[in-house]
Amino acid sequence: MMIDTHCHILKEDYENQEEVIKKMKDNIIIVSSASPKDIEEIIELIETYDNVYGTIGIHPEFADTYTKEDLIKLEKYLTHPKIVGIGEIGLDYHYENENKENQKDLFIKQVNLANKYHKTIVIHSRDAKEDTYNIIDTYKEKTTKCNMHCYGYDLEMAKKLENKKITLGIGGILTFKKEKTLKEIVKELDLKNFVLETDSPYLTPEPFRGHINEPYNIKYVAEKIAEIKNISYEEVLKATTENAIRQFNLKKDA
Ligand code: NI
Numbered sequence: 001m002m003i004d005t006h007c008h009i010l011k012e013d014y015e016n017q018e019e020v021i022k023k024m025k026d027n028i029i030i031v032s033s034a035s036p037k038d039i040e041e042i043i044e045l046i047e048t049y050d051n052v053y054g055t056i057g058i059h060p061e062f063a064d065t066y067t068k069e070d071l072i073k074l075e076k077y078l079t080h081p082k083i084v085g086i087g088e089i090g091l092d093y094h095y096e097n098e099n100k101e102n103q104k105d106l107f108i109k110q111v112n113l114a115n116k117y118h119k120t121i122v123i124h125s126r127d128a129k130e131d132t133y134n135i136i137d138t139y140k141e142k143t144t145k146c147n148m149h150c151y152g153y154d155l156e157m158a159k160k161l162e163n164k165k166i167t168l169g170i171g172g173i174l175t176f177k178k179e180k181t182l183k184e185i186v187k188e189l190d191l192k193n194f195v196l197e198t199d200s201p202y203l204t205p206e207p208f209r210g211h212i213n214e215p216y217n218i219k220y221v222a223e224k225i226a227e228i229k230n231i232s233y234e235e236v237l238k239a240t241t242e243n244a245i246r247q248f249n250l251k252k253d254a
Pocket of ligand 1: 006007008032034088149199
């Protein structure tokens with residue numbers, strides 16, 4: 001079994017949504033919200049398909065525009081048994097860094113919700129390494145689990161996160177020919193630190209770059225990890241699946 005711990009396979013990007021999900025019928029998919037408007041469709045998906053779980057949250061992109069109603073809706077659905085995390089949430093200073101305070105405020109609010117409802121935090125962080133770490137270090141309770149989705153920082157930060165038992169989401173970027181840092185991190189750190197993700201529809205792995213991504217493609221990420229660590233593909237799947245089950249408190253018989 002394999003688990004795609006992070007993707008966005010919503011209807012607006014997938015006319016063949018059902019087919020894409022059925023292709024993963026022996027596996028698990030965790031669908032993440034990128035926008036508050038995704039929440040209803042995610043609830044519908046997790047109630048329709050046994051192998052689909054969800055994480056919901058308000059992305060930093062909406063730090064200036066989200067409403068009180070969005071927060072109320074988020075808190076209401078967080079108690080759903082198949083909502084296994086809050087995310088993606090975090091900080092993104094890449095496109096917008098004039099509103100850092102608003103981004104931090106929204107992030108902290110949602111870290112507190114994760115603590116309150118015992119949900120795993122799924123972080124999106126870009127060009128905001130120190131602020132992200134400091135907020136997690138300060139506000140996350142020790143028992144609240146945490147995953148850094150689409151890990152894109154350096155080895156030093158990866159080790160700091162390892163000390164906090166925060167898992168790193170590894171996706172298609174690992175297969176890109178020019179990518180060096182992530183390969184070094186995968187080689188250096190123990191398998192227990194990693195979970196697989198596609199971030200579909202984005203970041204399609206080699207050899208399908210240029211096409212729309214889908215959860216089934218985590219297979220190619222797992223193959224790449226096996227190659228880098230010089231272990232078997234089966235070993236990678238087994239370990240990353242166990243990590244994801246632990247990380248998101250999934251039921252084993254799902
Ligand atoms: Ni994403």
